[in-house]
Amino acid sequence: MANSASGMAVDDECKLKFLELKAKRNHRFIVFKIDEKIQQVAVEKVGGPEETYEDFANSLPADECRYAVYDFDFTTAENCQKSKIFFIAWAPDTSRVRSKMLYASSKDRFKRELDGIQVELQATDPSEMSLDIIKGRAL
Template identity: 65%
Template structure:
């Protein structure tokens, strides 16, 4: 697999092709429940850190995020509407916990918009600095 980068003028961060490929696997094929991305400072690009199988729960996803470091994540949220229709919405989550260091917070903040634009088909975006800001109820409220 090639790792051609899309460059990011504002932060110099590229986006590994694997990120877009893995996102499409979640979006179109439903191969993943979530994808967690991290910035690899040595390679100066965003890479896939972890994927969750379709059987994993939202709690599994939240547990997979580091407590004290920033990440980007995509979560495929399945729900049933008031009309009893099965729906799915894709959330982009910018995870930047209060306790993380300043440098990662700045790096993730300056790279976010460029990276987010690479993922065509995201329905909602959440910026979270604490787990309560991305609670399952928050997703449910946004999706309905």
């Protein structure tokens, strides 16, 4: 079977916004969407540093796939401030099969473009990416 991911382009803005999140920490999260017409991953929404995890979770559509990165700040048991960058592949059960296949087949290539991801999550339901799960994966 031909690899449909090979034709998926990544908009430069995706890499630029990710670098800003990673280096300057001026974004809390970024939601990415595949534009099927032009076969390209583009930035759909950028969350400012003051936005919460709830704001992030609410920005993911209930019945469409998305990729997202979330910069999670936490305090370790030793009282150290840390942060981890999560990559979340959001593929709700209610989304179209074709869309789920497109996102699944393009994920690894897209993720390689974003250098600095520390934790990856696959979620088909909001409970699979709850704040408790994020905290558990961060530590």
